[in-house]
Amino acid sequence: xxxxxxxxxxxxxxxxxxxxxxxxxxxxxxxxxxxxxxxxxxxxxxxxxxxxxxxxxxxxxxxxxxxxxxxxxxxxxxxxxxxxxxxxxxxxxxxxxxxxxxxxxxxxxxxxxx
Amino acid sequence: xxxxxxxxxxxxxxxxxxxxxxxxxxxxxxxxxxxxxxxxxxxxxxxxxxxxxxxxxxxxxxxxxxxxxxxxxxxxxxxxxxxxxxxxxxxxxxxxxxxxxxxxxxxxxxxxxxxxxxxxxxxxxxxxxxxxxxxxxxxxxxxxxxxxxxxxxxxxxxxx
Numbered sequence: 001x002x003x004x005x006x007x008x009x010x011x012x013x014x015x016x017x018x019x020x021x022x023x024x025x026x027x028x029x030x031x032x033x034x035x036x037x038x039x040x041x042x043x044x045x046x047x048x049x050x051x052x053x054x055x056x057x058x059x060x061x062x063x064x065x066x067x068x069x070x071x072x073x074x075x076x077x078x079x080x081x082x083x084x085x086x087x088x089x090x091x092x093x094x095x096x097x098x099x100x101x102x103x104x105x106x107x108x109x110x111x112x113x114x
Numbered sequence: 115x116x117x118x119x120x121x122x123x124x125x126x127x128x129x130x131x132x133x134x135x136x137x138x139x140x141x142x143x144x145x146x147x148x149x150x151x152x153x154x155x156x157x158x159x160x161x162x163x164x165x166x167x168x169x170x171x172x173x174x175x176x177x178x179x180x181x182x183x184x185x186x187x188x189x190x191x192x193x194x195x196x197x198x199x200x201x202x203x204x205x206x207x208x209x210x211x212x213x214x215x216x217x218x219x220x221x222x223x224x225x226x227x228x229x230x231x232x233x234x235x236x237x238x239x240x241x242x243x244x245x246x247x248x249x250x251x252x253x254x255x256x257x258x259x260x261x262x263x264x265x266x267x268x269x270x271x272x273x274x
Contacts, residue, residue, distance in 0.1 A: 027134060028141040047165030050135065051173035058120075058179045066130075076134045 006043055012052050014095060015042075017080065017088040020062060026075040027053055053078060061087050121180040131174055135167060 007015070019030050027050055034044045056062040061084035067077045080088070120127055139160050146156035164170060175181060197204040232238050244265070246258040 026137070028138045031138075045165075046138075046163050047170050048173070050138075050170055051177045054174045055177035058177055073137065074133070075137050076130065 007045070011095075012045070012048060013056060014088070014091045016049075016052055016056060017061065017084055017091070020078050021080050021085065021088055024065070024067075024077040024079040026069070026077050028075075030078070056084070060084075117179060120178055121183050124180075124184065127178065131171060135164070135170065139164060 062078045063081050064078050069075050142160035143156045244260045248256045
């Protein structure tokens with residue numbers, strides 16, 4: 001199995017926004033989903049997940065409500081705010097630009113460096 | 115929840131934070147049990163993957179954005195407690211402050227009245243001091259205050 005990689009700095013917020021954008025979820029489900037979707041390659045630091053969630057809530061990118069889960073337990077469900085959706089779009093775009101640029105540089109052939 | 119809410123309803127915030135983390139641990143534990151882990155072992159693994167609960171809570175508190183105000187209030191209470199424990203020191207400190215403030219206020223009031231405020235006349239730059247000079251000097255010199263009747267004489271004979 002592939003070794004687990006640490007998340008590059010600053011990407012956890014973006015990933016959280018993306019997962020929450022798919023529908024209201026609680027913290028544990030966010031951790032689960034990140035792990036599953038990334039095929040266990042990305043190590044989600046659970047200890048940083050909650051501070052990140054609270055920070056995003058504090059910046060009004062996320063909102064939270066206490067609701068019952070399907071098992072009848074009360075949990076804190078996060079959902080995306082309008083501001084959060086806008087932030088997700090801009091950050092996704094800038095991530096795309098960055099990875100494209102880095103990809104171009106890494107695939108640069110010997111002759112291309114002239 | 116607004117910043118003020120988060121600050122004033124601190125107990126509620128703490129309670130919810132605790133509840134959220136407990137929920138996470140229990141979910142993780144029961145999932146591990148479902149994957150045929152021993153319950154005790156499952157609980158241990160869940161705790162390890164979350165990390166120290168107090169550290170996580172501290173980071174969440176930092177993320178709340180009310181930290182500085184809470185710390186300020188705490189420092190304030192601590193200062194009051196310390197002062198109450200040492201009344202002698204508190205008295206001296208208070209007296210020093212009171213005297214210092216008082217003396218500075220007095221100095222400023224005097225300087226403001228004497229030096230800074232302009233004289234209560236319409237054109238203070240044109241004020242003159244008039245003195246009389248005699249040919250002979252005494253031990254007091256030869257400059258004398260201008261008597262009011264002399265002033266009246268001058269005023270009468272002046273062309274202005």
